[in-house]
Amino acid sequence: MDKDKKVVLKNTLYLTLLQGAGYVFPLITLPYLIRILDVDDFGLLAFATATVSYFLLITDYGFNLSATKEISLNRNDKIKIEEIFSSVLTVKLLLLVICFLILSLLTAFIPKYSENSLIYFFTFGTVLAQVLFPVWLFQGLEEMKYVTNLNVLSRALSTICIFIFVNKPEDFHYVPIITSIGVTLSSVISLYIAHSKFGISYKLQGYKTIEEQFVTGWNIFLSRIYTNIYVNGNVLLLGFMTNNTIVGYYSIADRIVQTLSALFSPIYQASFPYLSRLFTQKKSEFFIFLRKINIGVGLLSVASSLGFYFLSKQIIFLFSGDMNPEVVNILKILSISLVFFQVGPLYTYVLIAAGKSEIVTHILKVTVIVNFLLAIPLIHLFGAYGLAWSWVLMLAFHSVYFLLNYNRHVIK
Numbered sequence: 001m002d003k004d005k006k007v008v009l010k011n012t013l014y015l016t017l018l019q020g021a022g023y024v025f026p027l028i029t030l031p032y033l034i035r036i037l038d039v040d041d042f043g044l045l046a047f048a049t050a051t052v053s054y055f056l057l058i059t060d061y062g063f064n065l066s067a068t069k070e071i072s073l074n075r076n077d078k079i080k081i082e083e084i085f086s087s088v089l090t091v092k093l094l095l096l097v098i099c100f101l102i103l104s105l106l107t108a109f110i111p112k113y114s115e116n117s118l119i120y121f122f123t124f125g126t127v128l129a130q131v132l133f134p135v136w137l138f139q140g141l142e143e144m145k146y147v148t149n150l151n152v153l154s155r156a157l158s159t160i161c162i163f164i165f166v167n168k169p170e171d172f173h174y175v176p177i178i179t180s181i182g183v184t185l186s187s188v189i190s191l192y193i194a195h196s197k198f199g200i201s202y203k204l205q206g207y208k209t210i211e212e213q214f215v216t217g218w219n220i221f222l223s224r225i226y227t228n229i230y231v232n233g234n235v236l237l238l239g240f241m242t243n244n245t246i247v248g249y250y251s252i253a254d255r256i257v258q259t260l261s262a263l264f265s266p267i268y269q270a271s272f273p274y275l276s277r278l279f280t281q282k283k284s285e286f287f288i289f290l291r292k293i294n295i296g297v298g299l300l301s302v303a304s305s306l307g308f309y310f311l312s313k314q315i316i317f318l319f320s321g322d323m324n325p326e327v328v329n330i331l332k333i334l335s336i337s338l339v340f341f342q343v344g345p346l347y348t349y350v351l352i353a354a355g356k357s358e359i360v361t362h363i364l365k366v367t368v369i370v371n372f373l374l375a376i377p378l379i380h381l382f383g384a385y386g387l388a389w390s391w392v393l394m395l396a397f398h399s400v401y402f403l404l405n406y407n408r409h410v411i412k
Helices: 003-036 039-060 063-073 078-109 117-123 125-132 135-140 145-165 169-198 207-231 233-241 244-262 265-281 283-310 312-320 325-339 343-353 357-382 384-409
Strands: none
Touching: 003 145, 003 169, 003 244, 003 312, 039 078, 039 117, 039 125, 039 169, 039 207, 039 233, 039 244, 063 078, 063 135, 063 207, 063 265, 063 343, 078 117, 078 125, 078 135, 078 207, 117 125, 117 169, 125 169, 135 145, 135 169, 145 169, 207 233, 207 343, 207 357, 233 244, 233 357, 233 384, 244 283, 244 312, 244 325, 244 384, 265 283, 265 343, 283 312, 283 325, 283 343, 312 325, 325 384, 343 357, 343 384, 357 384
């Protein structure tokens, strides 16, 4: 195994731990919170998280891919890295202010938000944390151990605090407070590490440099917008068309499936800088490496889908303490989506590495349209079951459309 592949493997392991921290720790608290909180309050927290996810999306602006790629290609030029770091952080801070103003308007004028405005502001703390945490810097430098260690520590402390401070239904507002404080502290420490270990400091940048980052990340930003619309927008849609209790049922099953799906993403994230260099320098090796990823992820996806379908009752009992038939049936439907779920994320990275980010934007725009054409009537007719089936059908279309465009624009 050559040096580059060893680095990919090392960072895959670190990113797996990082992703695991982001999902395993919440899975530890999930059964506890389901037992302690009312379903209505659990649904409210899920609705607040879905709302704030859009602000996370806006402040990310696609930099987790565009800035990662730029830093990877300029990894031996400290001056250029510092320029990228400073200009990206400036853009993210500006977007943070805009997002806070939008949330303030939502809580001031829309009853759905004003009734529990503090919950939304408490949850918004995670947006500040994401803005300050330069994951894209460490990923581009392929030094993920610092990010991983910080995240594991902060999430472990947050998990302990939830068990200590959330003891009755009335304590549900402590959940977003604890989460926001934990990730914000780790973000501040990450900036210190960037300065002390790598000598990267924030320096004011000119308008032209900042504008370059906006332009570079635009197509990726649009792609993320479209993805978030159908991933988290569906929960918002369900909330507006039904009620918090139904959102709570759906969110329990959805959270479990999304958590498993996200555990695959470290493979793509760690491979992305390497794939970007391979496509530019050794295109034949690019296709060989991608084929290996496809085989491994494909086998794991099918096995996961079958496991979740046939063990749905046991999985729900493990997390909630009972076998609520509504949640079990939703989980069975959503488990089918695991067969398709990994195609879109994987080929997003592949097409961006190949310099085809505009194709990704087009695919996701079409997917959003298909999603709502399916979701709205199916939710109206069948509620949470309808949303689950629309998710499966949309992902099947999404996967086929991605592969067709990959064959057309990359394999010529």
